[in-house]
Amino acid sequence: MSTIVAQSVGITPLEVSLFVFILITAVLTALFRDVLASIVIFAAYSLGLAVLYTFYRAPDVGLTEAAIGAGITTIFLLLTIAKTTRPATDELFEPINWPAVGVCGLFALVVGSTLFAFPGVGDPNSPVMTNPDVTVHYIEESYAETGAENAVTSVLAAYRGFDTFGEAVVVFAAGVSSLIVLGREVFTS
């Protein structure tokens, strides 16, 4: 752990508070008995993630997380519980399922054990920064090849356009299949 911190720019208090916020909201989402409370806390969790992505220089991902994760998903979940039943309860928290906690904890430990293999944040010697075949190619060539200042967009719409086509059609298919499942012919009137 110490070598990672030494290579990186260090963990700032802002990052620490963001991580704590995200962890707390994530745990509370699972713990709250009331579905409505869970959904609201889940929106706060998404917002925390969006700020974290922006902090780590991934504004495109951060914007998506804020718009889709914190915004649209929350509205859809709220609509869903408005359309379904909601168990009335006096309990604030769900009783903790300890076997599930054990399994999830074990999984987190296994995944977490790979953390030490990661380079530090902003490490100039990390493979992402030095690999000439992949990252450096896009950083240096994408403007000349595509004319787009944002290299992320050039990857999405040109280099990896086929993936993006699939993603866009998946959204379209979601709309069509929702019409079929809900037995309707029109979205609005």
Next chain:
Amino acid sequence: MSDDRADQQLGEGVSRQQPAYTESQVIMSSVKAVVPFVMTYGLFMMFHGGGSPGGAFQGGALIASVFLMIAFAFGIDATREWLSNTIVVGLGGFGVLIFGGLSLGTIALGGNFLEYTVYEPVFGSILGLDEVGFVKYGMEAVEIGGIAFIVAGILMGLFFLLAAGFNPAGVHDGSMVATDGSGENGEVRSDD
């Protein structure tokens, strides 16, 4: 849908939510104030995705969220009647057509999938663009005309669809019931 009423007293531990619309001056005023800015930001993100963070997906989601906010403030049923189904379906359908047409057009001209430069020998003299220009504006067309249209259209459609809920008449007898615009189904479901 008559037994929906009965569902409301399902049992001791279960309560059915009533998504009844309450007219709130606070919500209406704040939505009125916020909507122009969100719309502008969404359009900016959509048109400027090639040069700044964001892009068509996020911009389309923001544009859809404008209509979601209007629906929350002024009532889902009122907004559903105001927002034509043609717009929603048109956005989604034309998005897929534009994206699919542009990408399959490159294959028809003998190039690879989305290899924008193969348009240059055909349309280059008409449009006055070089190869990079074709890539640049091809990407813009795919971003704006493809992804943003699809995302904006389908997200608003999904919202009103989820708000309308399940229509058992459309599924149970195997054939879809004609809803002809703001027909009975919309009306019956609206107060559930």
